[in-house]
Amino acid sequence: MSDTSTPGPARVHTSIDPRSDVQILEDRIFPKQWQGAPLYSCPTDGKEHNRLDYQHEMIKHLLGDSLYPNPDVVKKALSLDADSTPNIVDIGTGSGVWAIEMARQFPHANVLGCDIVLPNHPGDALPGNCRFEFLDINKDMNNLQTIFNVVHWRLVEPVTLDSDQFFYDVARILRPGGVLIAIAANPRLLDKTGAVIPLKPQGDPEYCHFQHLMKRVHDYQYAEGPPRMIHSLWNQIIGSNPNFKDFKVQEFLIPPGPWETELTEERRKLAEMMNENSLRVVRSLAAGLRAQGKWPLDEINALEEVRKGPVPPQKHIPLIPPILLKGSLKEYRELLPCIHAYTKWVFATAVRTDSAWSARTKPWEVPEGFGPEDHIIPPLIP
Numbered sequence: 001m002s003d004t005s006t007p008g009p010a011r012v013h014t015s016i017d018p019r020s021d022v023q024i025l026e027d028r029i030f031p032k033q034w035q036g037a038p039l040y041s042c043p044t045d046g047k048e049h050n051r052l053d054y055q056h057e058m059i060k061h062l063l064g065d066s067l068y069p070n071p072d073v074v075k076k077a078l079s080l081d082a083d084s085t086p087n088i089v090d091i092g093t094g095s096g097v098w099a100i101e102m103a104r105q106f107p108h109a110n111v112l113g114c115d116i117v118l119p120n121h122p123g124d125a126l127p128g129n130c131r132f133e134f135l136d137i138n139k140d141m142n143n144l145q146t147i148f149n150v151v152h153w154r155l156v157e158p159v160t161l162d163s164d165q166f167f168y169d170v171a172r173i174l175r176p177g178g179v180l181i182a183i184a185a186n187p188r189l190l191d192k193t194g195a196v197i198p199l200k201p202q203g204d205p206e207y208c209h210f211q212h213l214m215k216r217v218h219d220y221q222y223a224e225g226p227p228r229m230i231h232s233l234w235n236q237i238i239g240s241n242p243n244f245k246d247f248k249v250q251e252f253l254i255p256p257g258p259w260e261t262e263l264t265e266e267r268r269k270l271a272e273m274m275n276e277n278s279l280r281v282v283r284s285l286a287a288g289l290r291a292q293g294k295w296p297l298d299e300i301n302a303l304e305e306v307r308k309g310p311v312p313p314q315k316h317i318p319l320i321p322p323i324l325l326k327g328s329l330k331e332y333r334e335l336l337p338c339i340h341a342y343t344k345w346v347f348a349t350a351v352r353t354d355s356a357w358s359a360r361t362k363p364w365e366v367p368e369g370f371g372p373e374d375h376i377i378p379p380l381i382p
Contacts, residue, residue, distance in 0.1 A: 017118035017132070020044075025291035031117050041158075041217050041288040044117040049095035051280040056097045058273040059154075059183070062252060062345060067101055068152070068181050069347035070248055077149045077179045077351075078106050085110060086149040089173070091137055092156030095119050096130075102152075103130035109149070138162075141169040146357075148173050154183040158228055164237050164364035171243030172359075174352040180244070184231035186344035188214045194253060197341055208338035210282065210328040213304065217285050220292060231346045233367070242358045244350040253342040257335045274343065275332055282328045304328055 021032045022044065029045035042048055060067060068074045078086045086109040090099040093113030103111040104127055111127075113119075114135035135143065138161045151170045153160075160166050170180050189197050189211055199211045230237070238247050257275035258268045286304035304327050331339050 017120045019134070020117040022117060026287060028287045028291060029117075030288075030291060041220065041292075042284040043287055043291075048284055049119055051277075051284055052095040053097050054273075054280060055155075055277050056095070058270075058277050059345075061270055061273060062254070063347070067098060067105065068150075068349075069183075069250055070179075070349040073246070073248075073349055073351060074150060074179055074181065077177055078109055080108055087147045088112070088150045088152065089114060089144065089148050090152045090154075091115075091135065092153065092159070093119075093132065096121060096132060098152060098154065099130055099132070100125070100127060103127040137166065141166070141173075144169075144173045146173050146175065149175055149178045150181065151178070152181045154181070155185055157182075157184045157231060158187075160228060162363075163228065163230060164241075165360060167238055167241055168243065168360045171241065171352055172357050176352055176354040178352040180238075180348075180350045180352075182231075182234065182238075182346075182348040182350075184229070184346045186346075187217070187229070189256070189339070189341035190253065190344055191341060192253065194251075194342075194344055206338060208331065210278075210331055210339070213282065213285060213289075213328050216289055220289065230366075231348075234346070234348055237364055238348070238350050240364075241350075243353055243355070245353050246351040247348065248350075249346060249348040251347075252345045254345060256341065256343050257332060257339055259335045259340045275335075278343075279329060279332050282332070286328075 022029050023032050024030075028043040028047070031044055063069060078088070086106065088099070088102055088106070088109055088111045090096075090102070090111070090113045093099050093115045096113045096119040099111045099113035100121070103109070107127070107129060109129065111130045113130070113132045114137075115132075116134060116136050118132045118134060135141075137156060137159065151174060153166075153170070157163060167180070174180065186194075189208065191197055197208075197211065199215050200206045200208065202212075234249065235247065238244055254274050255271045256278045258271040260267075260271070263271065282304055330336070
């Protein structure tokens with residue numbers, strides 16, 4: 001059974017910032033940049049912010065109740081002994097929860113959360129040392145100055161068109177000794193070696209609705225441009241950047257539900273949280289695919305969850321009990337065999353050198369044979 005209760009303090013998102021440039025599609029809110037630029041497959045409304053808050057708690061649990069990996073390095077960068085006030089920026093802040101909690105943990109620091117759609121927090125929920133500003137990661141990095149001690153970039157890799165250039169931009173805005181925190185997740189189910197589990201045809205006993213749903217997301221989100229999900233190559237990309245030193249990475253394979261036969265209490269709790277997070281991700285991804293309108297609605301509904309029978313006149317009093325066909329939600333709720341797999345989470349840090357910033361002299365080249373279809377197949381980083 002998944003744990004449907006959100007751990008930690010309750011959070012309130014009454015709305016998004018009214019200055020955000022958004023549109024309503026299929027009763028969900030999406031950024032207007034979303035049309036014609038298929039970078040982010042999920043909505044950007046209060047419901048999505050609640051999902052991101054739950055995911056935030058899950059990631060903290062994975063990191064041992066920490067807001068960041070490699071805590072000694074991060075705390076050193078934000079030390080009170082610094083010559084000037086430390087500054088933190090959360091790029092792709094989403095619900096803003098990480099920025100708010102960092103502001104509370106480091107009250108001597110200034111925290112900035114940036115995104116193309118911003119959260120609207122009640123006044124008493126926002127610390128005085130935390131603020132939010134609009135920023136498009138692919139267009140506006142030059143607007144940030146060289147004042148930051150920590151740059152946080154969590155699960156924003158899919159919408160970053162050029163990660164290599166982004167890491168150079170991060171190095172430019174970091175003070176010497178400042179820290180880049182980069183976090184990524186694998187969007188499909190993996191085997192125990194970290195390789196993607198192939199999608200089987202419908203009718204095959206091993207067919208998986210969730211893998212099919214993720215294939216649809218992949219086909220939509222990565223239809224154009226170079227590969228963007230390249231966290232398996234961060235050791236090459238960041239490691240070759242002359243502006244960084246002390247690159248460290250941690251990788252975790254976590255079951256998306258407590259299906260393993262022998263589980264410690266800690267791993268069971270994490271698997272239950274991952275299961276609940278996956279259920280919420282499915283709903284968000286399906287909402288994005290419906291709004292995008294590229295595939296038949298019946299197909300997307302079937303991949304998520306289909307209700308069979310007439311629509312009841314009053315939604316809260318169903319006249320006919322719904323019959324749930326096999327879909328992604330059913331697979332996760334019942335921990336069906338096709339979900340007996342893993343998800344991969346990657347946490348990396350790199351420290352800004354003391355040398356003057358070096359601009360990129362030539363674009364990073366994608367290794368031969370590494371294409372959009374292969375972005376999660378390479379093995380785990382040694």
